[in-house]
Amino acid sequence: MIKFHPNEEHLFHYVTGDLSPALLMMVGTHVDMCPRCQEQVRDIEAMVATKLFGQTQVPQDFSAANDSFDNDAMLQQIMAQTPTHKASDSAHNALVDELVLEGKRFKLPATLARSHHRIGEWHKLIGHMWRAPVQIGGDDVLTFIYMDKGTKVPEHTHKGREATLVVNGVFNDETAEYRDGDFVFLDGSVKHTPETRDEDCLTLAALDAPMHFTSGLSRLLNPFSSLFFK
Amino acid sequence: MQTATETQLKRKLMSSAQPDDPDHAAALLALVATEQSRQAFSELFSYFAPRLKAYATRQFGNEQTAMDLVQETMTNVWNKAHLFKPDRGSASTWIFTIARNIRFDFLRKNKHRQHDLSADELWPVLAEQNDSLDDDYALDDDLLMQQLATYCELLPKAQRTVIELIYVEGKSQQEVADALGIPLGTVKSRTRLALQKLRELIHSDD
Numbered sequence: 001m002i003k004f005h006p007n008e009e010h011l012f013h014y015v016t017g018d019l020s021p022a023l024l025m026m027v028g029t030h031v032d033m034c035p036r037c038q039e040q041v042r043d044i045e046a047m048v049a050t051k052l053f054g055q056t057q058v059p060q061d062f063s064a065a066n067d068s069f070d071n072d073a074m075l076q077q078i079m080a081q082t083p084t085h086k087a088s089d090s091a092h093n094a095l096v097d098e099l100v101l102e103g104k105r106f107k108l109p110a111t112l113a114r115s116h117h118r119i120g121e122w123h124k125l126i127g128h129m130w131r132a133p134v135q136i137g138g139d140d141v142l143t144f145i146y147m148d149k150g151t152k153v154p155e156h157t158h159k160g161r162e163a164t165l166v167v168n169g170v171f172n173d174e175t176a177e178y179r180d181g182d183f184v185f186l187d188g189s190v191k192h193t194p195e196t197r198d199e200d201c202l203t204l205a206a207l208d209a210p211m212h213f214t215s216g217l218s219r220l221l222n223p224f225s226s227l228f229f230k
Numbered sequence: 231m232q233t234a235t236e237t238q239l240k241r242k243l244m245s246s247a248q249p250d251d252p253d254h255a256a257a258l259l260a261l262v263a264t265e266q267s268r269q270a271f272s273e274l275f276s277y278f279a280p281r282l283k284a285y286a287t288r289q290f291g292n293e294q295t296a297m298d299l300v301q302e303t304m305t306n307v308w309n310k311a312h313l314f315k316p317d318r319g320s321a322s323t324w325i326f327t328i329a330r331n332i333r334f335d336f337l338r339k340n341k342h343r344q345h346d347l348s349a350d351e352l353w354p355v356l357a358e359q360n361d362s363l364d365d366d367y368a369l370d371d372d373l374l375m376q377q378l379a380t381y382c383e384l385l386p387k388a389q390r391t392v393i394e395l396i397y398v399e400g401k402s403q404q405e406v407a408d409a410l411g412i413p414l415g416t417v418k419s420r421t422r423l424a425l426q427k428l429r430e431l432i433h434s435d436d
Contacts, residue, residue: 017334021347028352042319049326053281054250069283074301075275079268083309114351137338137346 002034002181010185011037015044021138022206025111026163026183029204032109033181099202101130101146106168106202119144127151140208147171147203152195162186162207164194169201249277255321256314263311271308278325279304289333299336303329310356327355381431389424392417 006014006027013019014027031037069075097113099106101122108116112134120133128148136142144167147153164184171178173192178184186192249255255277261270279300286296306328314324331349338346350357382390395406403421407414 015330017330017349017352024347024352042323045327046319046323049320049323052285052326053278053322055281069276069279074279074297074304075272078275078301078305078308079271081305081309083266083311110354111352114354115347118345135345137343 002030002036002179002183004176004178004182004184005034005037006030006183006185008040011040012044015041015048020140020206020208021136022140022142022208023163025115025134025136025142026165026204026206028111029109029167030165030181030183032111099144101202102148104200109167112167112204122146129153134204140206143205143207145203145205147194147196147201149196149198149200153193155191155193162205164206165204167202167204169196169203170199171196171201171203249274249321252320252322256316259307259311259314259321259324260316262308263314274307274321275304278307278322282325282329285329286333290336295336299329299332302332306332306356313356313358324355327353331355377432378428381428384431385424385427389420389427392420393424393428396421
């Protein structure tokens with residue numbers, strides 16, 4: 001059972017396409033995994049559609065909009081085409097929906113499977129953590145992070161905001177336990193120390209600024225935080 | 231000869247309904263999909279094109295780009311009407327998601343940045359195989375049922391009939407006995423044997 005969901009604002013902007021690319025991927029992946037949010041997304045889509053197309057009269061300011069379609073040129077041009085029902089994008093059939101790491105296989109939700117070709121090389125970080133970038137353009141960063149069981153990430157805050165989604169497995173921080181599909185959104189003020197215990201964990205993380213380590217020796221890591229998220 | 235659905239569709243088309251009536255819009259799309267009906271498409275066009283243009287003008291503040299969005303959206307409606315699934319949402323919702331995708335790609339097109347996400351990757355509204363991956367998580371049950379159906383084929387006919395009546399049609403064992411005119415005990419033993427056989431078949435495949 002998924003306990004942590006994107007908020008309504010995230011879902012709304014996912015529907016309209018107005019989140020950063022990294023967050024669109026994160027929310028989309030959560031939605032793949034979460035029937036409740038799938039339903040909300042359908043409701044929001046319907047609501048936006050009604051708002052856009054529901055009015056009986058096109059608003060006055062756009063009365064000019066009607067004129068542009070008077071001569072039917074566009075309509076005729078479109079109907080001159082012969083619809084083809086063939087599956088032109090057969091590439092979709094050959095989707096890779098698995099991620100292999102350290103001999104383990106992870107099933108990827110649809111949004112990630114469609115972007116499989118964007119997943120870069122895995123690199124080992126400190127301890128038993130691995131990361132692989134997902135190249136999606138935009139200014140924020142999307143990264144897979146894999147933590148083997150019994151791994152602790154040094155306490156840190158974020159200069160920007162961090163969103164984490166559990167793709168497979170379980171991790172804990174000071175406040176809760178997060179499992180498959182859980183979506184956590186933290187802003188710069190929150191300090192946390194994620195760790196895994198008896199199970200490993202594959203997460204997807206979106207950051208709009210590098211991590212900032214706050215405790216003890218791990219402060220020394222800060223100059224290298226670009227190694228985590230670049 | 232016309233099929234019943236077509237007649238029904240035609241009747242809806244003939245009525246005075248506007249495309250803002252969801253059933254009517256869905257019927258128009260169905261006519262575009264099945265017989266490339268120009269009349270149906272023209273009606274959809276005259277309703278949606280100005281509204282799409284109003285939306286796109288607000289988004290882009292540029293008349294030409296707005297018209298491009300209208301053209302690309304309506305072209306997809308014409309060519310891909312067969313991909314509209316009425317059980318997944320209304321016609322206007324479907325058309326909005328097409329326009330949303332086109333807007334998303336328009337906003338990135340001019341930047342020429344490497345690796346930029348495309349709308350299709352995020353929202354595969356117009357993928358021909360839309361069902362295959364989207365429903366993966368929900369699909370497991372269906373797969374299991376399909377597999378079970380295959381195994382059922384392997385049962386002796388008498389056992390299969392009993393299993394189908396009980397598990398597919400939801401009859402009680404007594405009802406099955408009555409329907410087939412056989413003793414209740416026979417129904418029970420056939421059920422038991424069939425389930426045992428199914429269990430073996432499932433395990434042998436593991």
